[in-house]
Structures are given as C-alpha cells and as structure tokens.
Amino acid sequence: MRENSNQTTSQYLTFILDGEVFALDIGTVREVLEWTTITRVPRTSDFMRGVINLRGNAVPVVDLRLKFGLGQAEKTVNTCIIIVEVKMDDDLVVMGALADSVREVIEINAEDTLPAPKIGTTVDAEFLKGMARQDDEFIIILDIQRLFSDQELTTLQESDELAVA
Secondary structure: OOOOOOOOEEEEEEEEEOOEEEEEEHHHEEEEEEOOOOEOOOOOOOOEEEEEEEOOEEEEEEEHHHHOOOOOOOOOOOOEEEEEEEEEOOEEEEEEEEEOEEEEEEEEEHHHOEOOOOOOOOOOHHHEEEEEEEOOEEEEEEOHHHHOOHHHHHHHHHHHHHHHO
C-alpha cells in the first residue's frame, strides 16, 4: 500500500442525472431525502421546483436537470433530494437539489482530478471543479458555490421566506 502524506483526498457524494455521474463535496451535503411533496412557488425560475417542509422549515428545491438543460425527469422510486448548504455573503443557504438517484460516497485524490473540459459535457464548465475517473467512467465534480448566481440564491432565499409567510 502506497502512503503519501502530501496527497490530499476529498470525499464526494456521487449521484446520477440523465445517466451521467456527478459529485458534490461531502462538506456541502447535509443529508439525502426520499422524494416528498414539493409545493410550487409562483414567479420563480423553471428550475426552481418549489419548497419542501424539512422539520418545520421551508427549504427551496431546485431541479438540477432543468438547471443544466437536460429536461425534467419523471419521478421514480430512486428520485431523491440532496440537501446542501451554499454560502451567500456571510450566510448559509440551505436548499434541496433533485437527483435521479444517489450512488455512494467516494474518495478522490486531488492529483486524480482533471481540469473541467471546456466542451463535451452537458454542464457549463463554470459550474465544474473538475472531473475524475473511477473504473471505466468519468465523474463530473460540481462546484456548488458557483452553480447559482447571487441573484438566483437571493430568489431561492426569498421563495423560502414566501413559503413561510
């Protein structure tokens, strides 16, 4: 077994969107929920599916497939909501992200992460931290902090407040 103290390893939650494997840094993930009722909030972006009740709190839920232009998926037994925390200014915004299914938590060495390709993925390269290879497949590593603009995060936060009112 090779041991290298200079090697940085990070853990990622992997999930599926439209047949592709994506990953989020486990430090941004709070929990994974089964599908639950999502209440639509008027006058929000198409990718903003609505809000869910999470232990008495309204949490906005976004459809990553719609955000990436992949088209809305049909709800299946594997569809889930990944609850994440995103920094906005000095606050943490808690939100849910719909995924077709969740796979597992994996470790990826920093040296095994490839730069995000400029073309060839369904996701805008500005949303990516990079890519990694596991066995015979590539894993697209998302940068949750760059996934939503400040304006979109503000809208998500406002939809949360609207739902509470």
